[in-house]
Amino acid sequence: MTRRGATVSALGTGMLVILAARLLVPSAPPLYDGVVPLEAYHWLDPPPPGQHGGAKGAAAVIPVPGGKSPFVAVATPELEPQAQMEAPPEGLTLPPGTTTIKVSIEPIPGEGIPTDGHIDGNVYRFTVTDQSGTPITAPASAEVSIVLRAAHPTLPKATIERYVDGTWQPSNASSSDFGGTFLATVTDFGDFAVVVPGPAPSTSSSAAATASSAESATAAPVATPGVPPTPPASNTAATDDSGLPGWLLPALAVLALGVITIGYRATRHSRRKGW
Amino acid sequence: MTAIALRPGGHVGGPVITAAGLGLVVAMRWAATVSGAADAVAIGSVFGVGLLAVAVLGGWRPARARASSLVIGVAGGTVLIGLAVVTRSGPVPALSPAASFGPWAAATILVATAEELVLRGALFDAIDDSLGVTVAVIVTAVLFAVMHVPLYGWHVVPLDLGVGLWLAGLRLASGGVAAPAIAHTVADLATWWL
Numbered sequence: 001m002t003r004r005g006a007t008v009s010a011l012g013t014g015m016l017v018i019l020a021a022r023l024l025v026p027s028a029p030p031l032y033d034g035v036v037p038l039e040a041y042h043w044l045d046p047p048p049p050g051q052h053g054g055a056k057g058a059a060a061v062i063p064v065p066g067g068k069s070p071f072v073a074v075a076t077p078e079l080e081p082q083a084q085m086e087a088p089p090e091g092l093t094l095p096p097g098t099t100t101i102k103v104s105i106e107p108i109p110g111e112g113i114p115t116d117g118h119i120d121g122n123v124y125r126f127t128v129t130d131q132s133g134t135p136i137t138a139p140a141s142a143e144v145s146i147v148l149r150a151a152h153p154t155l156p157k158a159t160i161e162r163y164v165d166g167t168w169q170p171s172n173a174s175s176s177d178f179g180g181t182f183l184a185t186v187t188d189f190g191d192f193a194v195v196v197p198g199p200a201p202s203t204s205s206s207a208a209a210t211a212s213s214a215e216s217a218t219a220a221p222v223a224t225p226g227v228p229p230t231p232p233a234s235n236t237a238a239t240d241d242s243g244l245p246g247w248l249l250p251a252l253a254v255l256a257l258g259v260i261t262i263g264y265r266a267t268r269h270s271r272r273k274g275w
Numbered sequence: 276m277t278a279i280a281l282r283p284g285g286h287v288g289g290p291v292i293t294a295a296g297l298g299l300v301v302a303m304r305w306a307a308t309v310s311g312a313a314d315a316v317a318i319g320s321v322f323g324v325g326l327l328a329v330a331v332l333g334g335w336r337p338a339r340a341r342a343s344s345l346v347i348g349v350a351g352g353t354v355l356i357g358l359a360v361v362t363r364s365g366p367v368p369a370l371s372p373a374a375s376f377g378p379w380a381a382a383t384i385l386v387a388t389a390e391e392l393v394l395r396g397a398l399f400d401a402i403d404d405s406l407g408v409t410v411a412v413i414v415t416a417v418l419f420a421v422m423h424v425p426l427y428g429w430h431v432v433p434l435d436l437g438v439g440l441w442l443a444g445l446r447l448a449s450g451g452v453a454a455p456a457i458a459h460t461v462a463d464l465a466t467w468w469l
Binding site: 011013020023024 | 409
């Protein structure tokens with residue numbers, strides 16, 4: 001292929017792929033990459049000082065064809081949804097005679113305080129019923145999942161907990177991912193929240209916003225969500241909460257330095273090009 | 276097959292090592308981010324410096340840019356912004372700045388430019404020399420897409436693959452790395468408002 005042909009092909013194909021990706025993958029970032037400003041976390045009103053309020057819920061009524069539960073996916077309307085629920089086909093245990101599945105996700109004022117950490121973000125109530133309001137459950141094997149976004153996007157570790165019988169209980173099989181989103185497989189629905197190990201940092205409003213009003217009134221000013229407070233000392237110890245050993249970064253740095261030095265020696269005689 | 280045949284005098288060791296250096300810098304950025312070592316702007320700035328080092332050690336050297344590169348770069352960036360705007364499916368989200376605009380913009384310019392110096396600069400030239408222009412376009416576009424997976428997830432691959440091809444096209448159209456660097460920077464800076 002000539003350079004002119006490669007130029008035209010790259011520009012044309014690139015534009016078509018961009019268009020297709022933008023239309024078919026709506027959850028992609030606003031633009032492309034770089035140091036992307038994250039969408040603000042929306043707290044249940046009233047928000048902590050300096051934060052965004054207006055947390056929204058989501059609801060859906062899903063027809064049940066042939067008595068088998070269809071694929072169910074409901075999410076709150078933020079660019080990166082703050083709360084989501086997903087069930088694979090036949091993933092829900094339906095009461096006899098179910099014709100529709102009603103799913104509701106609503107931010108609610110939280111009750112109680114976890115004994116193993118603090119809540120980071122809103123408490124969300126997940127309600128899944130049939131048309132008459134009978135609760136719907138899910139077998140563990142179905143791996144029905146809920147996903148919650150934490151208020152602080154770079155949390156190294158957290159779990160999703162469920163409020164049951166007056167206490168916050170860790171859900172099984174919770175896992176974490178970068179971006180402050182956390183997933184848990186569930187068999188029952190109810191009130192869920194992201195719980196971060198340890199006490200709430202002084203710059204965080206997380207538990208305060210969802211716990212008692214007295215605590216909300218005494219909450220300290222919060223950091224900007226995109227710039228989370230410095231992690232507690234336990235997160236930067238030799239083995240931090242994320243499971244990353246403390247020696248990993250220096251080791252990678254040394255390894256990188258070695259590789260690029262070798263690369264420099266291998267390529268220093270090659271033709272140099274500039275802008 | 277001609278396009279991927281090793282050219283006389285060419286070698287693939289340089290591109291492979293440059294790509295490995297790129298991978299390590301990306302891995303370090305990811306590790307620093309998930310461990311909460313610092314905020315996004317600080318980590319991005321260090322990441323950008325690391326990329327500059329990879330670019331220089333990979334063979335890129337500063338040189339005077341063509342005047343036409345500025346025009347091509349701005350036009351290319353405007354097209355990227357336009358595509359994002361016309362294909363927007365939802366309302367403009369409420370963005371929470373990761374920092375004040377100045378530091379954020381500086382880090383964004385550094386990262387975008389450094390990524391281009393590595394991919395459409397050192398790596399593109401090395402692959403072009405050894406394996407041909409077609410391979411250079413494809414490999415740099417694929418690497419551009421893959422390098423963003425650790426931070427943004429696999430769902431960004433299609434979009435960044437397309438952007439990588441577009442930036443490679445700008446590289447070829449302008450004859451240098453300035454145009455894709457400008458386009459990339461313009462598009463990334465637009466995320467402040469978009």
